[in-house]
Structures are given as C-alpha cells and as structure tokens.
Amino acid sequence: MKGSWAANARRLLLAGALAAMLGGCATTSGPMSQADPYEPWNRSMFEVHQAIDGTFIRPVVQAYIDYVPAPVRDVVHNFFSNIDDLFSALTALASGRNDSAGHDLGRVIVNTLAGFGGLIDVASSAGIPKGGWDYGLMFGAWGIPQGPYLFVPLWGPTTVRDGTGAVARAFTGPISFVSDVPTRNILYGMAVGDARAQAEPTYDLIDKAAIDKYTFIRRSYLQRRNYILYDGKVPPEKEEE
Amino acid sequence: MRYVVRLFGFVLGAALAPLAMAQEAPDAMVKRVTLEVVGIIKSDPKVQAGDQARIREVIESKLLPHFDFERMTALAMGRNWRTATPEQQKQLVDQFRTLLVRTYSGALNQYRDQTFDFKPLRAEPNASDVIVKTEVQRSGQQPVQLDYGMTKKDGAWKVYDVIVGGVSLVTNYRDEFNAQVQSGGIDGLIKTLTAKNSGAAK
Numbered sequence: 324m325k326g327s328w329a330a331n332a333r334r335l336l337l338a339g340a341l342a343a344m345l346g347g348c349a350t351t352s353g354p355m356s357q358a359d360p361y362e363p364w365n366r367s368m369f370e371v372h373q374a375i376d377g378t379f380i381r382p383v384v385q386a387y388i389d390y391v392p393a394p395v396r397d398v399v400h401n402f403f404s405n406i407d408d409l410f411s412a413l414t415a416l417a418s419g420r421n422d423s424a425g426h427d428l429g430r431v432i433v434n435t436l437a438g439f440g441g442l443i444d445v446a447s448s449a450g451i452p453k454g455g456w457d458y459g460l461m462f463g464a465w466g467i468p469q470g471p472y473l474f475v476p477l478w479g480p481t482t483v484r485d486g487t488g489a490v491a492r493a494f495t496g497p498i499s500f501v502s503d504v505p506t507r508n509i510l511y512g513m514a515v516g517d518a519r520a521q522a523e524p525t526y527d528l529i530d531k532a533a534i535d536k537y538t539f540i541r542r543s544y545l546q547r548r549n550y551i552l553y554d555g556k557v558p559p560e561k562e563e564e
Numbered sequence: 565m566r567y568v569v570r571l572f573g574f575v576l577g578a579a580l581a582p583l584a585m586a587q588e589a590p591d592a593m594v595k596r597v598t599l600e601v602v603g604i605i606k607s608d609p610k611v612q613a614g615d616q617a618r619i620r621e622v623i624e625s626k627l628l629p630h631f632d633f634e635r636m637t638a639l640a641m642g643r644n645w646r647t648a649t650p651e652q653q654k655q656l657v658d659q660f661r662t663l664l665v666r667t668y669s670g671a672l673n674q675y676r677d678q679t680f681d682f683k684p685l686r687a688e689p690n691a692s693d694v695i696v697k698t699e700v701q702r703s704g705q706q707p708v709q710l711d712y713g714m715t716k717k718d719g720a721w722k723v724y725d726v727i728v729g730g731v732s733l734v735t736n737y738r739d740e741f742n743a744q745v746q747s748g749g750i751d752g753l754i755k756t757l758t759a760k761n762s763g764a765a766k
Contacts, residue, residue: 453706532667534740534756542739543731550730555709557730 358545359472369537372476380477384520398442400521403514405434405441406497408453415456418464423454455551458488463552472541477515479522480544590714590721591685593630594696598680601626605672619669627668632722633661635715639724640737644745652750659757660737666761678702692716695727 359365387396412427430446430453438445447453462484463469470483481489493499498514501507533539549557588596601622605611610618637657638645648656683697696712713725713734725734744753 455706528667528671531670532663534737534760535743538739538743539736542736546731546735547729555730 358469359541361471361473365472365474366537368476369474369540372474372479373536375476380519381526384516384523387516387520388523396517396520397444399513400517401434401438401444402441403517404444404453405431405438407457408434410458410492410495411454411456414458414461415454418456418461420454420456420464423456426451427454427456457485458491459485459548460488460552462488463548469545469548472545474537474541480540482545482548485548587719588721589685590694590712591682591696593721594698594712594714595682597626597630598682598698601672602680611672616669619672620665623665623668623672628661628665630721630723632715632717632724633657633664635717635722635724636660636734639734640741641745642738642742644741644750648750652754655754656750656757659754659761662761663757664733681707694721 408427408430412424412431415421415424415427430451431441433446433449433451434441434444437443459482467484469485473481473483473486475481475486478489498507498510501510529536529539604622604626608618608622611622634653634657637653637660640660641648641656645653679701681699681701683699685694685696687694693713693715696714698710698712700708700710702708708729709727710729711727712723713727713732714721714723716722725732727733741753744756748755
C-alpha cells in the first residue's frame with residue numbers, strides 16, 4: 324500500500340518532467356515567470372498534494388513520530404541516509420567536489436563498518452560532515468540549467484533538472500535492484516516514509532511562517548538548491564531565479 | 565574662549581572614544597546572545613514545558629532588542645515600501661514582527677539539543693553591513709548554516725536578515741509580500757498578515 328504511492332510518485336514525476344520538457348518555452352507574465360512558467364498547473368498540483376498529504380499521509384507520519392521510538396526511527400533514517408551518502412560521494416566526485424566526495428566516502432566506510440551496515444551514524448558523531456550531493460546538483464555543476472520549477476504531488480518541489488536527477492536516482496538503485504517485488508515495495512515505502520517524516524518539522528514551520536505556502540516553498544527550494552550548488556556563493560544573476 | 569570650547573570638545577571626544585571602541589563586535593554579539601538564549605532553553609523549566617507565554621517573554625526580552633524590524637520589513641517590501649504611508653509602514657512592521665515572533669517561538673525548542681559553531685567574521689574593520697556566519701550541528705543530520713545579515717544602527721549592531729541553510733528570510737517574504745500587494749494592495753497585505761497572526765488563516 325505504502326509502496327504503491329512511492330511508485331505513483333515516480334510515475335507522476337516522470338509525467339511531470341515529460342510534460343515540462345514537451346511544453347518547451349511557454350511563457351506567462353508574472354514576477355517568477357522565468358523560474359516557474361507553469362505556475363497555474365503547479366499550483367493545482369500543490370492543492371492536490373495538500374489534500375492527499377493532509378488527509379492520508381500526515382496523520383500516518385504523525386503517528387509514526389508519536390508511537391515509534393526515536394532510536395528506531397533513527398535506525399531507519401540512518402540506513403537510507405548511508406545509501407544516500409554513497410550516491411552523494413559519487414555525484415560529488417563527478418562534479419569535481421572532491422572535498423565533499425571524500426567526506427561522504429569516509430562516512431559510508433565508517434558507518435557501514437562501525438555502524439552495523441549503516442544503522443548507526445557513527446561518522447556524524449566523529450564530525451565527518453554529510454555532503455548532501457545528488458544527481459540534480461551534478462547536472463547543475465556540469466552547467467545544465469535548472470529548467471522550469473515543478474511541484475509534484477507526493478514528491479514536493481523540484482525542477483526539470485532535479486526531477487530528472489531523482490528519476491535517475493530511482494533507476495540506479497539500489498532499491499530498484501531488489502528483485503522480490505513485495506520487499507522492494509516495502510523498502511520504497513520506508514524510504515519515502517522516512518523522507519516525509521524527516522520533513523515534518525519543515526511542514527510545521529511552513530504552516531507557521533508562510534503567508535502563501537506555494538510561494539514560500541518555491542522560493543525556499545530554489546534558494547536552497549542554488550546555495551548548495553554554488554557552495555554558498557550564489558552569483559547575483561542566479562539569485563532571482 | 566574659542567580655545568576653551570575646542571578644548572572642551574577635545575576632552576569630551578576623548579572621553580567618549582573608549583565607549584565607541586568598546587562597542588561589541590557583531591560576531592561577538594551573536595555568540596553572546598545565542599549562548600545566553602540556548603542556556604535559558606536548556607535550564608528554564610517553563611520553556612522546557614512548552615509554556616508559550618514564557619517562550620515569548622524570552623524572545624521579546626533577549627532576542628528582539630537586537631533586530632531591526634523596520635529595515636527587515638522595508639527590505640521584504642522592496643519597491644512597495646516607499647509607496648506605503650507612514651501609518652501603513654508602522655502596521656506592516658508590527659504585523660511582520662508578530663509573525664516572526666510566532667514562528668520563532670514555535671521553532672525555539674528545537675535548538676535544545678544542538679551545538680553551535682561560530683565562524684570568524686570576514687569583514688573590513690569599519691564595515692557597516694556584515695554577515696555573521698554560524699553553523700548548527702544536530703546529531704545524525706546535516707549541519708545547517710545559520711547566518712545573520714547585520715547592520716550598524718545608532719552605534720549598535722542589529723540583525724536585518726536571517727539566512728537558514730542559504731534560504732534568506734527577507735528574500736522569501738519579498739515574494740510573498742509582492743504577490744499580496746499585487747492582488748490586494750498594501751492594505752490587502754496588512755489584512756492578510758493580521759488575519760494570519762490572529763490565527764484565522766491557516
């Protein structure tokens with residue numbers, strides 16, 4: 324059940340990315356038209372997301388946070404985080420971010436060997452910072468522009484570039500390599516569930532801080548991605564994107 | 565006579581100079597205030613119990629004096645700031661301030677188990693606009709950069725922007741405010757902010 328919406332999220336993401344690419348250079352007027360030419364469509368997708376998330380997902384996530392002890396949730400998170408670190412190391416290396424790649428590789432080795440296969444995040448305690456790199460950022464480092472902003476229900480904010488990266492990630496495993504379908508679906512469900520649970524404090528903050536959640540999320544997402552991509556030194560012409 | 569005045573001026577200047585020299589550097593101020601507030605969060609039983617009134621009191625007395633809300637609001641308003649009347653400006657500053665206090669008081673408790681790393685300030689000695697960089701470390705998670713845009717006002721350093729992991733508060737609200745002003749004018753924005761602060765809006 325959980326797994327199916329992860330699969331749905333992937334399908335929707337693909338559909339959204341395709342639609343955006345096929346849409347090409349449609350333009351509308353407005354303050355953010357350059358970064359978000361499909362704002363009306365995205366806004367309706369955001370409404371869909373809010374309806375589904377608020378009705379079905381948020382209560383489940385809240386129950387998970389309330390009833391599952393934090394150490395257990397940490398183990399789940401650390402397991403997927405360790406896999407992410409490996410991808411972070413590889414994509415950072417392919418982007419020429421050698422420092423970040425080195426840290427992440429160190430994290431994977433330490434956490435896999437000393438942290439029982441990544442269940443305990445020993446590396447963070449040892450002060451090895453998490454790089455948080457991914458395919459989308461790698462494409463960005465190669466000079467590929469972010470493309471139109473997209474809001475994908477059940478997935479969240481992304482861009483054509485970052486969404487393509489997320490699809491690439493889903494296909495390069497390791498969960499997609501698991502041949503047993505029920506196991507694979509459970510893993511997908513857990514990965515997406517963990518990601519959503521991690522985002523819960525952010526959802527809370529947005530509820531409190533935002534006047535218009537859609538605008539707030541879009542601006543935060545684009546600022547954050549550029550900040551990581553340019554290592555905190557965002558060129559002025561990219562700031563208004 | 566003129567000599568006496570000049571001498572008096574000189575003596576006065578000499579007496580006041582140490583005051584100006586002893587003024588707290590912006591990074592030192594951020595460090596002092598952060599550690600003070602984190603100390604309260606960790607030790608105050610009322611704050612730990614989630615007593616919203618007490619949390620708001622801590623924010624009002626310890627943090628707010630170091631913020632320049634007028635500049636913050638003006639920056640978030642962008643071009644629209646100058647078209648607002650003084651009365652509208654005052655209302656905007658008040659409402660924006662209330663919104664930020666509400667947001668902060670909800671987030672404050674999350675800082676309990678975190679450690680702060682204060683980065684050395686990189687700025688010219690007589691700069692009047694600086695960015696003070698800090699990093700928040702949370703166990704098992706990516707560290708978050710927490711930076712403060714600060715400016716010198718009436719001899720004291722004040723915060724006019726908070727940048728969380730590269731997301732500038734002022735830049736975020738500029739989009740929000742702009743959209744509101746475009747659809748409902750400045751009064752529309754004031755109305756939306758007031759409604760949000762009174763808990764009517766989601």
